[in-house]
Amino acid sequence: MQTSPQPAVNAAPPIPSAAHRQACPQCDLLLAHIEPESGNRARCPRCGCVLASSSDSPVTTTLLLCLTGIILYFPTILSPVLSMDILWMKQSGTILESVIGLFRADYRMVSLAVLLMVVVFPALLLTSLGLVSLAIKLRRVSHSTARLFRLALALEEWTMVDVFLVGVLVMIFKMTGTAEIEFGGGFLACLALALTLISLSTICDHRLFWRHIASHNHASSPDWMPAPLKPASLMPQPSALTAAEAGLVLCPACHQLQKPAAACKRCGGPLHQRHGNIARCWALLITATLLLVPANALPIMEVESLGQASSSTIIDGILYFFQDGDYIIGMIIFVASVLVPIVKIAALATLLITAQGWHPAMLREKAALYRFISFIGRWSMLDIFVIALLNAMVHFGVLSSVRVAPAATWFCLVVATTMLATHFFDPRLMWDAANGPKDHEYLH
Numbered sequence: 001m002q003t004s005p006q007p008a009v010n011a012a013p014p015i016p017s018a019a020h021r022q023a024c025p026q027c028d029l030l031l032a033h034i035e036p037e038s039g040n041r042a043r044c045p046r047c048g049c050v051l052a053s054s055s056d057s058p059v060t061t062t063l064l065l066c067l068t069g070i071i072l073y074f075p076t077i078l079s080p081v082l083s084m085d086i087l088w089m090k091q092s093g094t095i096l097e098s099v100i101g102l103f104r105a106d107y108r109m110v111s112l113a114v115l116l117m118v119v120v121f122p123a124l125l126l127t128s129l130g131l132v133s134l135a136i137k138l139r140r141v142s143h144s145t146a147r148l149f150r151l152a153l154a155l156e157e158w159t160m161v162d163v164f165l166v167g168v169l170v171m172i173f174k175m176t177g178t179a180e181i182e183f184g185g186g187f188l189a190c191l192a193l194a195l196t197l198i199s200l201s202t203i204c205d206h207r208l209f210w211r212h213i214a215s216h217n218h219a220s221s222p223d224w225m226p227a228p229l230k231p232a233s234l235m236p237q238p239s240a241l242t243a244a245e246a247g248l249v250l251c252p253a254c255h256q257l258q259k260p261a262a263a264c265k266r267c268g269g270p271l272h273q274r275h276g277n278i279a280r281c282w283a284l285l286i287t288a289t290l291l292l293v294p295a296n297a298l299p300i301m302e303v304e305s306l307g308q309a310s311s312s313t314i315i316d317g318i319l320y321f322f323q324d325g326d327y328i329i330g331m332i333i334f335v336a337s338v339l340v341p342i343v344k345i346a347a348l349a350t351l352l353i354t355a356q357g358w359h360p361a362m363l364r365e366k367a368a369l370y371r372f373i374s375f376i377g378r379w380s381m382l383d384i385f386v387i388a389l390l391n392a393m394v395h396f397g398v399l400s401s402v403r404v405a406p407a408a409t410w411f412c413l414v415v416a417t418t419m420l421a422t423h424f425f426d427p428r429l430m431w432d433a434a435n436g437p438k439d440h441e442y443l444h
């Protein structure tokens with residue numbers, strides 16, 4: 001544990017005296033306020049969700065990482081990621097060229113998805129988080145700082161530089177033997193940017209940031225803070241009160257516990273006792289299931305090799321790797337493109353059924369399942385990134401050419417609908433259903 005004093009500007013403002021409790025964001029259990037020691041995590045005793053983790057990293061570290069990321073961003077998207085040689089012909093491609101290639105091939109939705117997830121969202125994330133850190137360092141925090149920080153947190157899930165990087169590695173395995181491959185400056189920059197973004201998500205201490213923002217936004221004024229509960233109510237027992245039962249609501253963005261209102265007093269985000277809408281989740285899930293059919297039945301890629309044209313589905317691409325003996329790459333694509341969407345749909349259906357009051361057992365395991373599918377969902381974009389790169393780079397005439405095919409659009413829609421269904425699902429509804437009908441009053 002680090003005990004050395006921090007510079008004054010990096011030290012967290014004191015916790016307001018009334019804010020000595022919190023609620024679990026995934027099961028709504030009311031708990032005593034927990035401040036874990038550096039490097040430790042506090043977990044909810046009921047559902048196992050991480051309530052708080054303390055990295056003990058000062059705001060300066062986040063600011064420096066954001067600046068590093070912004071410097072790395074431009075070579076990542078503008079420099080060639082790879083170059084390929086087949087006989088006397090050489091091709092190289094950048095991330096931006098892969099976006100433009102998809103657009104020119106009339107796959108505008110796929111092009112937009114790659115543009116947003118690999119080009120636009122990383123830039124927005126680094127800029128917004130950098131500006132928030134700078135505002136805290138310069139003591140220029142305003143209401144727009146809270147909005148910017150909410151934006152940065154929302155973008156984390158949809159920023160996919162790490163998935164894209166694995167896509168580049170898969171493409172290298174795919175083309176080894178067909179072409180001579182050289183790494184470009186864009187690859188190294190992409191690797192460094194992915195590592196920077198992973199470090200940022202680990203190091204940036206959300207609670208510290210919110211406390212800095214709150215201390216400047218007069219949010220710690222006692223008029224909206226809930227009155228203290230009796231100590232017995234704070235004990236983490238299965239029968240303990242939920243925040244809803246105590247007449248309190250947890251902000252989904254900044255996790256501040258407060259009295260019900262239209263907007264959070266600390267970050268300005270919308271406040272709902274439960275954000276989940278079961279009907280909307282079912283609609284998205286059924287849509288995703290229907291979209292899986294064309295996504296798997298139609299070709300996702302058209303290949304021309306030595307004058308012979310052929311098209312391949314997702315499964316054909318996986319079998320190609322297995323036939324070539326590349327079992328690890330074959331398994332990675334199989335897990336990302338086939339297993340993850342199916343597991344996600346089946347798991348979400350189970351969670352939705354539980355939230356509707358059927359079979360309200362094994363809730364702790366189901367809560368872990370929810371966290372698992374929230375984590376893995378974004379990795380389904382892997383195959384789309386591989387095909388976007390192949391479409392942009394493999395243009396060697398009759399020797400070898402790759403073009404994107406219709407299933408790419410359907411598969412992108414599968415990933416988007418399953419990610420949105422997970423996003424709109426509120427796991428607290430499962431615990432409400434298990435606790436009986438008295439908790440459902442706010443749903444009507």
Ligand SMILES: [Zn+2]
Nearest residue numbers: 024027044047
């Ligand atoms: Zn919990």
Ligand SMILES: [Zn+2]
Nearest residue numbers: 251254264267
């Ligand atoms: Zn909030």
